[in-house]
Amino acid sequence: MLIRILIAASLLLLLWVLLSGHLGILLLSLGIASGLLVAWLIHRLALQKPNFNTLYFSLNLPRFLPWFFLEVVRSNLDVSWRILHPKLPISPNTSTVSTSKLNDVATTTYANCITLTPGTYTLNVDDQTIEVHSLTQETAEKLQQGKMKERISVLQGRLNTS
Amino acid sequence: MFVVSWILLVLGSVFCLIGTLGLMRLPDFYTRVHAASIIDSLGAILILLGLITQSQDxxxxxxxxxxxxxxxxxxxxxxxxLAHTAVLSEKNRASDQNSKHPQEP
Incomplete structure (x- = not known):
């Protein structure tokens, strides 16, 4: 476990040096200290379960992102239109979507993607469900259809094997 | 490139403006978060893309x-x-029978 912390800390230090561009002793030691601190915090969070394939997830991300950004733009335009509309055609409501078959990282990704698209955001995350607040009935129904969940479950690479 | 950059910057500003307008027009806390997320997503993305196309380094x-x-x-x-805290504090307030304060000041 100590090795994992040290690897993460040195990667963070590399990022630090890349971004600051200074190699003075003061800045370097501050970088080492903060790198170790952040690596320890990440370790405490224990986000990485041993059964999770990070590489597969990262390599598949480019297939997901274009679709997701299109979705972000589309929902932005929708919410903007509703705000500018004189009658404010909104119907706020809360609903739950299931996260069955998604592992921890995929659930986090799913919850974050829901929040990143305007019109929906995550209120609460349980073991099996995510509680979502939607600006309109339509966005809630669209989320219930589960297209986004499908694409994220492809990311984690479980549906292919099971 | 210069023109593209400015179009992106102006569009981003417009979406930030729409988000701010929504922040004032929408009725309560939970719906206002939706307006804020416009600024957070498309507003920020467009402005940063505009800055990226403007720099050479x-x-x-x-x-x-x-x-x-x-x-x-x-x-x-x-x-x-924010949203989770709002939900929790609302639950606390509902369970607290003694205090009969209005929901929002």
Whole structure:
């Protein structure tokens, strides 16, 4: 476990040096200290379960992102239109979507993607469900259809094997 | 390139303006968060893309892309923390029978 912390800390230090561009002793030691601190915090969070394939997830991300950004733009335009509309055609409501078959990282990704698209955001995350607040009935129904969940479950690479 | 950059910057500003307008027009806390997330997503993305197309230094471009990535992670986290706290405090208030304060000052 100590090795994992040290690897993460040195990667963070590399990022630090890349971004600051200074190699003075003061800045370097501050970088080492903060790198170790952040690596320890990440370790405490224990986000990485041993059964999770990070590489597969990262390599598949480019297939997901274009679709997701299109979705972000589309929902932005929708919410903007509703705000500018004189009658404010909104119907706020809360609903739950299931996260069955998604592992921890995929659930986090799913919850974050829901929040990143305007019109929906995550209120609460349980073991099996995510509680979502939607600006309109339509966005809630669209989320219930589960297209986004499908694409994220492809990311984690479980549906292919099971 | 110059024209593209300015179109992106102006569009981003317009979406920030729409988000601010929504922040004032929408009725309560939960719906206002939706307006704020417009500023957070398309507003920030367009303005940062505009800045990326304006700079020539590759290091600056890398830094701007990193800012974009970090915002994509910190934004939802902050929104979730806010919304979750709102839900919890509302539950607490509902269970607290003695206090009969109005919902919002």
């Amino acid at each position: 590759p290091l600056v471009i890398i830094k701007l892309i990193l800012i974009l990535l970090f915002m994509m992670l910190t934004g939802p986290t902050a929104v979730h923390a």
